[in-house]
Amino acid sequence: MPKEKVLITVKTYPSLSAKYDELVCTAGFKEDGSWIRIYPVQFRKRNYSQQYSKYQWIEIDLVKNTSDFRKESYRPVSHETEIKIVGEIKPDGDDWKERRKVVLNKIYKSLSKLIAEAKNKEIGTSLAVFKPSEIVGLEIKKVDREWSKEKLDKLNQLNLFEFADKEGKFEVVKKLPYKFSYKLKDSEGTTSTMMIEDWEIGQLYWNSLKRHGGDERLACEDVRKKYIDDFARTKDLFLFLGTTKLHHNTAPNPFVIIGTFHPKPTTQTSLF
Numbered sequence: 001m002p003k004e005k006v007l008i009t010v011k012t013y014p015s016l017s018a019k020y021d022e023l024v025c026t027a028g029f030k031e032d033g034s035w036i037r038i039y040p041v042q043f044r045k046r047n048y049s050q051q052y053s054k055y056q057w058i059e060i061d062l063v064k065n066t067s068d069f070r071k072e073s074y075r076p077v078s079h080e081t082e083i084k085i086v087g088e089i090k091p092d093g094d095d096w097k098e099r100r101k102v103v104l105n106k107i108y109k110s111l112s113k114l115i116a117e118a119k120n121k122e123i124g125t126s127l128a129v130f131k132p133s134e135i136v137g138l139e140i141k142k143v144d145r146e147w148s149k150e151k152l153d154k155l156n157q158l159n160l161f162e163f164a165d166k167e168g169k170f171e172v173v174k175k176l177p178y179k180f181s182y183k184l185k186d187s188e189g190t191t192s193t194m195m196i197e198d199w200e201i202g203q204l205y206w207n208s209l210k211r212h213g214g215d216e217r218l219a220c221e222d223v224r225k226k227y228i229d230d231f232a233r234t235k236d237l238f239l240f241l242g243t244t245k246l247h248h249n250t251a252p253n254p255f256v257i258i259g260t261f262h263p264k265p266t267t268q269t270s271l272f
Helices: 097-103 111-119 149-158 199-211 216-234
Strands: 004-011 015-017 021-030 035-041 056-060 062-064 073-076 084-088 127-130 134-142 178-185 191-195 238-243 255-261
Touching: 004 035, 004 238, 004 255, 021 238, 021 255, 035 127, 111 127, 111 255, 127 255, 134 216, 178 199, 178 216, 191 255, 199 216
Parallel strands: 035 073
Antiparallel strands: 004 021, 004 056, 015 021, 021 035, 056 084, 062 073, 127 238, 134 178, 178 191, 238 255
């Protein structure tokens, strides 16, 4: 296929893969407004000039990911495929007017409707913009602090996950020791708890941990303040949702939160 132009709106926290090493799931909007998922991407191994940010337009050669049945899933032609950054939609004010034009063309408010579309093989929706009617809270749960030894040993044997930092050392991405989940309600009043897998929530945690001298409690409180006090209470919050391939057809709710869209609320002046 010809080179695809994509506005990046989603980058998930890096995960480890025995086949591909460290991977990031990327998603965004094509020029026609439809969703596209780009996976796998060895993001941190890319040259710095190809390490795109959210709301940048990229140009890349893609092919359908035949190992993934989800209709939106594509992959780079190869791991060496060039990613060219060709533009950016900047915030343009607190209400993100230009970003809204691309992102908010189709909004789901009912989770049951969205899940039904995901389960329908003819529709098969696996990426969506969702507007919760209420954010009830943020759940923070401890999880394993390290990647499994089995997975690390396998990657080490294959010499896949190593890449050099400025000092010439090698390190794998740090595993988040906490799972962060929004508890929310949809337009039908249904309450759900959905894990947040956005790269930004992980980076917020690590930056806060460093700022607080390693105090995990304070780092978690910073995350809660950002996602509840800021995003949920003062912003016009939308959630980017995506299914997991493993659970798309089996889980009652196969969606997780893969990003947030959080401009300030728009103000409309009455004409009367």
